[in-house]
């Protein structure tokens with residue numbers, strides 16, 4: 431593209447909150463064959479909320495929430511924010527936590543009054559304790575509804591499951607349809623479990639779902655996709671930065687984290703997924719029509 435075309439393209443983009451950080455991004459976005467979307471905060475609002483609280487064994491709901499509140503208060507994860515907001519609203523108690531540690535893509539652990547507690551996904555908690563069939567099937571049921579089940583346990587047994595749901599942004603399904611109509615392959619990549627991810631994918635119109643991916647794994651998945659065709663990755667979180675760098679085009683969406691914005695080639699100011707097809711179309715115009 432000519433320098434004038436680049437300038438005009440940049441101007442049009444900026445007006446709709448689509449910022450191309452370099453001329454190459456503006457020239458190459460139009461060549462995209464595959465769009466990989468992060469789930470939480472990209473397809474969904476990223477502001478999940480607690481929908482159900484289930485206790486197992488003879489643990490009280492108060493005790494379960496007290497432990498979850500105490501552990502999650504040490505975490506910055508969107509799921510943690512959902513727990514904190516709910517517990518503050520319901521005046522739950524919070525205890526001191528020592529020896530806290532976050533296991534990225536899995537969950538948390540910490541000591542409360544001489545006992546170690548865990549909060550996280552089924553895979554992580556199953557490594558610590560024996561999870562009974564009834565709880566596993568409850569968790570699958572919740573996941574089929576698009577909810578993320580957070581397991582809470584001590585060192586010996588499951589204390590309960592907290593279901594957390596994140597709504598799909600209004601425009602996500604529309605934007606995904608638009609991309610597919612353009613002949614682009616859309617893929618969802620998430621650290622969340624397979625069943626929840628598929629349920630969200632179904633509502634959003636994405637069949638191709640890659641779930642249970644740890645943060646390092648997202649980068650590898652993008653590397654594999656790039657082998658098949660020009661891959662554009664859209665994400666918002668710290669976890670997504672390596673994958674955004676690895677993609678042919680990295681797109682940071684919305685208020686996102688500074689780290690994601692740094693790693694990206696394109697920044698979408700409005701957190702609207704419709705700006706992804708818009709950016710691709712603008713790039714095509716820059717290459718073809720504007721002289």
Ligand code: ADP
Pocket residue numbers: 468469470502505507509510534535536537538549550551552578579580619620621622623643644645667669
């Ligand atoms: P995503 O790709 O959706 O942004 P992450 O990689 O951040 O997901 O996390 C993957 C999974 O790890 C979550 O769906 C959750 O099951 C578990 N997890 C991560 N952090 C926490 C936390 N603070 N509390 C409970 N579970 C967590």
Ligand code: MG
Pocket residue numbers: 468469470471472666667669
């Ligand atoms: Mg995310």
